[in-house]
Amino acid sequence: MTLIVEAGHGFGGFRLRAGFSAEGGVTALFGRSGSGKTSLLRIIAGLVRPDEGKVVFNDQVLLDTSATIFLKPHRRRFGYVFQEARLFPHLSVRSNLLYGRRFAGNTPTGDDLARVVELLGISQLLDRAPDALSGGEQQRVAIGRALLSAPRLLLMDEPLAALDEERKAEILPYLERLRDEAGVPIIYVSHSITEVARLADQVVLLEAGKVVATGDPSHVLSGCVASALGRREAGSVLSGVVEGLDLESGLARVKIKQRSLLVPGHGLSAGKAVRVHVLERDVIIAVSEPQGLSALNILPGRITSLERDDDTVLITANCGGDEIFARVTSFSAERLGLSLGQEVYAVIKSVALER
Ligand SMILES: Nc1ncnc2c1ncn2[C@@H]1O[C@H](COP(=O)(O)OP(=O)(O)OP(=O)(O)O)[C@@H](O)[C@H]1O
Numbered sequence: 001m002t003l004i005v006e007a008g009h010g011f012g013g014f015r016l017r018a019g020f021s022a023e024g025g026v027t028a029l030f031g032r033s034g035s036g037k038t039s040l041l042r043i044i045a046g047l048v049r050p051d052e053g054k055v056v057f058n059d060q061v062l063l064d065t066s067a068t069i070f071l072k073p074h075r076r077r078f079g080y081v082f083q084e085a086r087l088f089p090h091l092s093v094r095s096n097l098l099y100g101r102r103f104a105g106n107t108p109t110g111d112d113l114a115r116v117v118e119l120l121g122i123s124q125l126l127d128r129a130p131d132a133l134s135g136g137e138q139q140r141v142a143i144g145r146a147l148l149s150a151p152r153l154l155l156m157d158e159p160l161a162a163l164d165e166e167r168k169a170e171i172l173p174y175l176e177r178l179r180d181e182a183g184v185p186i187i188y189v190s191h192s193i194t195e196v197a198r199l200a201d202q203v204v205l206l207e208a209g210k211v212v213a214t215g216d217p218s219h220v221l222s223g224c225v226a227s228a229l230g231r232r233e234a235g236s237v238l239s240g241v242v243e244g245l246d247l248e249s250g251l252a253r254v255k256i257k258q259r260s261l262l263v264p265g266h267g268l269s270a271g272k273a274v275r276v277h278v279l280e281r282d283v284i285i286a287v288s289e290p291q292g293l294s295a296l297n298i299l300p301g302r303i304t305s306l307e308r309d310d311d312t313v314l315i316t317a318n319c320g321g322d323e324i325f326a327r328v329t330s331f332s333a334e335r336l337g338l339s340l341g342q343e344v345y346a347v348i349k350s351v352a353l354e355r
Contacts, residue, residue, distance in 0.1 A: 001022075001024045001152075001153070001185045002021065002022075002058055002059075003022045003023075003056070003058075003153065003185070003187070004019075004056040005018075005019055005020055005021070005044055005053070005054070005055050006019040006053050006055075007019065007040060007043045008050060008051055008053055009039065009043065009048065009050035009052075009053070011039070014034075014209060015209050016050075016209040017210055018040055018209060018210055019211060020204045020211055020214055022187065022202060022204075024201075025179065025186075025201030026179050026185075026186045026188050026199050026200050026201050026202070027185075027187050027188065027201065027203075027204060028189075028195075028200035028202070028203045028204065029190075030189075030193075030203050030205050030220075030221075031191065031207055032191060033191055035206040035209065036210075037157075038157055038189060039209075041187060043063070044078070044153075044187060045155050046062065046063070046070070046072060046078075047073055049070055050065065053065055054066075057153065076152075077149075077152045078151050078152060078153045078154070078155055079146030079147065079155065080146065080154075080155045080156075081139075081142055081154065081155070081156045081159045082142075083157060083159065083161045083162050084162055085130070085138035085141060085142035087141060088130070089129070089130055091129075091130075092126065092127055092128065092129060093127070093128050093129075093130065094127065096141055096145055097113065097126075097141065097144050097145050098113070098148070101148050101149065116144045116148055117144065119147075119174070119177055119178065119181060119182060120140040120141075120144050120174050120177075120178075121140065121174060122137065122140050122141055125137055125141065134167065135167050136167035136168075136171045139159055139160070139163065139167075139171060142159075143174070147178075147182060147184065152184075152185075153184070153187065154184050154185070154186045154187070155187050155189075156188045157189045158189055158191070159171075159175075160172070160190075160192070161190075161192075172195070172198060172199075176198070179199060179201075188200065193221060193237070193277065194277065194352065196217060196221065197217055197221055197237045197277055200217045202214065202215065202216070202217070203221060217237060217275065218237045218238060221237040221277075222236045222237050222238075222323060222325070234279070234281075235278050235279035235280045235282070235325055236277075236278045236280075236322070236323055237275055237276070237278075238256045238275065238276045238278065239275055239276075240256040240273075240275070241254065241272070241273055241274070242255075242268050242269065242270050242272045242274060243255045243260065243270065244270050245265045245269070245270065249265075250264065250265050251263065251265050252264070256276070256321075256322045257320050257322045258320030258321050258322075259299050261276060261299075261348070262296040263276065264353065274353055275353075276351050276352070276353055277351065277352040278325075279350075279352075280314065280325040280327045281327055282348060282350050282351075283326035283327075283346050283348055283349070284349065285326050285332075285338065285344050285347070286298075286344065286345040286347055287336050287337075287338075287342070287344055287345075289345055290345060293347060295349055298346070299319040299320070299324065299348065300344075300345055301320070301324060301344060302318050302342065302344070303315055303316070303338060303341060303342045303344055304316045304317065304323070305340070306338060311330050311331075312327050313327070313328055313338070314327050315328060315344075317346050324346040326346060
């Protein structure tokens, strides 16, 4: 699959001028609220006709404003999943699912229904009405309905945003299965670093209507997202593999580049690929090896960058090839006499495991 998108569009005071290309897997459109993610998705879907631009899917031109080509949304054969499930309240789950088939060019069979029902874990819900389902269950049905329309591409606009943390955690494994087993490429809009780190193969980072970075999630989500997200979620996203589990402590050892991290082992098995999210505000810098700390992860490294702003300093430490970010007050940086090239220890207070 190849998708090429170029679009320029003005909404009142907002100007979108963004482009990217995607090749299969999950491509996340990521950025702050109001950065233009949904607008870009709606342009791909054909729900918005931009002032100028091009959308090409597998060599088929769906939109080209210079040649006045515009393929209507239903002729694009893309599935769309919104923040809310938008199920038909008067139809059962089964009928909602089968409704998706009406739009399929090649009608899916009963096998397709069984496969989608199994993939999303909704077999026990088929005869229920939508209002007898939890938000997470409704969203799984909405995804199933979109899949059964046999889409060439699935467009998902913050599909978890309306759910509480527990429901999000319940549905994320199904989205992973969708990515790994359904074979349908996905464009996934989100402003959650957790979802993106866990699901995306490629990230397109949007800021004020423009694409400011694209590429591998570990690369795009690390460091450069501070401005896009605000500091709360800024940090490093490190790719690793589970080396082993310690049954007694319940911890797993995850090998990143040259170092290892201990993380909660629940649900992990040896050999599993994971992404680890280390928030810059959860890292302390020490100039000598600390003793007697509760923190499990203390990584030796070397300072490669010191960026000062008003009253804080963002420190980048290269720890065996992985970059760890720490934000400390200017006062602390002065007091410790931090300098480029200095050997330090990054003390990680907690890590979030994303996959
Ligand atoms: N139909 C419209 N008319 C006027 N302004 C619009 C319209 N659609 C979007 N906008 C504006 O365009 C900007 C980008 O909106 P968009 O929904 O694409 O952002 P987003 O990144 O998806 O945000 P969120 O995460 O909050 O959904 C916003 O300032 C929004 O108010």
